[in-house]
Amino acid sequence: MTSPDTPAPATPDPHQGLHSEYGAQPDEHPGRAAQPVIKVRDLAWLEFVKPDLERAETFARDFGFTVAARTPEALFLRGTMPGPHCLVIRKGPSSRFLGPAFLAAERGDLDRLAAATGHHVNTLDEFGGGHTLDLLDPSGVPVRIVHGVAEHRPLPPQAPLSLNTGGRAARINTPQRPPVTPAQVERLGHLVLATRFFTRTLNWYLHHLGLLVSDFLYLDGQRDRGPTMAFIRCDRGSDPADHHTLAMHLGPDPGYVHSAYQVADLDALAAGGTYLAQRGYRRSWGIGRHIQGSQIFDYWRDPDRFLVEHFTDGDLFDHTLSPGWAAMSASGLAQWGPPATRDFLGTPSPALLRATLSALREDNEIDSVRLAGLMKAMSS
Template identity: 25%
Template sequence: MTQRLLTHLRHVDLAVPDYEAQLDFYRGLWGLVPVAQDPGISFLAAEGSPEHYVVRLRRAEEKRLDLLSFGAATRADVDTLAERLLARSVPLISRPDTLQTPGGGYGFRFFDIDGRTVEVSTQVEARRHRKIEEKESIPVRLSHVVVNSPDIAATRAWYERHLDFALSDAIGSPHTGDVMNFMRISSQHHSLGIAAGPHTSVHHVSFEMRGLDEFMRGTGRLLRAGAHMTWGPGRHLAGDNTFSYFLDPHGNTLEYTTEMETLDEDTWHPHQYTFMDDDVSDQWGTANPMTEVIAKEQHNDVDRGVFVAPPV
């Protein structure tokens, strides 16, 4: 098995025009907690996670993905990855150095093949967190992120070659080719998903709940509050995780999930699923059918941050 330099997904950073509405949604309804704020920027943590924050919100004129952040084990691993990317002509935004964001640490940023900003860091201060109790319908941690790519094969190959991601499973058909690749950097089935889309954008950001009861309670809490649920509740086949998808105030798709599959990486072989099989989308058969309207919502708006480094 490849000795990876990445360990896990740390946080997802979003920029939005209506910052106050977005902040109210994430901290009030979605269940995250602010840990640091400056004018026009907030850092939000999940109560059950040691990560200093899992979502950063920033006020901006245009909606965009600011960055995806992944962890590494040591400074040496961060330096090794930076040198590897430089040697392969991957455009770096910054060189490894002390980070100025809450929790500190040591890291650097670069562009992926589609122009997303990616950050890799280590030695970030762990946050004091707590056990999520029975019936608490708030996120334990950030689970995974799925991005849209206009060339799913090229994006998958880039993450495999440069960041040592491995394919866990794929969904597609003989007529369309792959429409979703589930990629891992640990025994968790996926930390990153790559979806075939018409443009570069965020497909969805997923948050882990304590268990099935808390997952359903969270789904119900958002429905009672009038949040727009696009798809769910159900249970996917790839990853075997549950899903309820909602839209935040700026049209980004968010997911409550639980019970993501853990793999034996030494023996695992990727499945090639077809979306023509209803069980692939939803094993339970409880979710509303996937439609073109839902798919379009998950395509999201064109990301205006492609190959433009965020100002913070």
Template identity: 30%
Template sequence: MNSTPVRVSRLGYVNFETPDVQRLTEYYTKVLGFALVDESPQQVFLTTGNDHHCVVIDKAEAARGRSVVGYEIQEDLDSAQRRLKEAGLATERRTDIGPGTPDVLVLTEPETGAGLHLYESQTPSGVTATFDQRPSKLGHVAAYTPSTDGMRTFYESAMGFRWADSIGDFFVFLRCNADHHAANFMQSDTYQGMHHIAYEARDLNHLQIMIDNLARQGYRLYWGPGRHAVGHNIFTYHEDPDGNHIELFTQLDVMLDEEKGYYEPRPWHEHFPMKPTTWEADALAMNAWGPLPPHGLKR
């Protein structure tokens, strides 16, 4: 790929397929506090704020996370489509994707087959901010892939992402803006599909409110609270009703100065300045406070 990459500005939305739309919708509205913006028997659109949607729930025979990922771009779709074609990637321009995104450039993610949607902006949701358990935003989406090298090449060369960090030679973290990562991929010959999806809390107090509401609704954490060394976010993990792994987090690293190339200094950093690095595949990289997840690193 020798063409100039598309300029992705941020992660916009993710699609879930489920045999029980009502059950998953109730989880997002009652447990996580998302606002329901639009719905039909086959599809539901939910948001955390101004965007029309950041989660889409699709009716399907079997549960599947991360069937589609939507990214907002910093340029017009005509330009993006032209340069993706120059890079040898097939795209389709569509106006029937759904409410909130009237013009979308569709392509397929290599290695995983997931759909990728590129758009300039979403229709405003009309939803106001709250100070309850609702996350502040969709943070990042992780997936299994047969090749982290191939996926990294695609996202850097075609989508304009930057390398953020790696764990060994099998887990790569990629960013499209100042946030440490919007996409991360674990190499696996055994597993496929979504690894986890993450929603951001404003701060530790907000994270506590979110976790307390999980408990009230009968959901238990299976890992955390802890602190990842990679990205340094404080994390918690639980499963949604379909068994998808959901991370709630806060204090993710940010890179405010691209030219200097290091993350905004935090007292808990291991190095100063803290630059993108390849971490040893050990407990420290996964959790600076304690143990690995109960199932280990499923590869």
């Protein structure tokens, strides 16, 4: 019998022994804001500009999206799960990423955030309706916080396959023949951004949107200078949320890195990848399983060279988990699968060289030591 004075056994830390050191060292970033202004529920959608909506729609259908609405000036895409549309592609002269929209829990959250930032809540006069508060993060990325957007009913899902595993026979006298078809996108999972102002931008999202850090990465030998990447989830209290809804890392070329979309299972992901390859699209990296977040992943380039990911089987964390800490490295991006490709990590180019020289001349968190550490991490 345990006495009242006997301490309760410690809850095992899910980071320990996997990929991260146990917890932060004294005075390191706590991974959350003490008094956030609001707590967003999820990513609502991402917005892009592309010159050819017909080509964008063709790839979207091949990748597994469903068209929710189409106008001469915009394409609205959704997944099979209930909720708002998850992608908006606007017609414009050149391809670019506009920014993310996050879903507020309550209409009053928009007013509270507007009062804290000195901005105004506006009506969305387009497909889906609702209200939006439009801000800029410290890196200059437009960020929308929305509420009241029309939610779509669920579509028939792509059911996960029934598997025979070990001593469990779930499938008798029934061959397994998954068709080579597009992997149906279920929902938007996460967005990854690069920034030259990592700490300031991270703190902005934690303070204004109430996000929580699941994992920090730091450069080898430079942990005392603070983290250089964060995997960030929504704070839904005891309700679990994706390991990361937003991830950001320090880098000389700021902006969009990739976005990820959930599919039913490994077979859907793999068969969908085969379908994309047959249609002439180019795989960037995959198939493998990530370390931070544990997702099975498959990365592709769309016709405008944006990097997009199919994923399945990601981690879910509630609000109690503290951040893990680990050194950043290319080999640390996956538990299994092929090595990270040069295309995924960033192919050297004149544009990247110009961005790097620009970053080194500006007042930001990129300096020669940081840059050398980033180059070492991506080649290790």
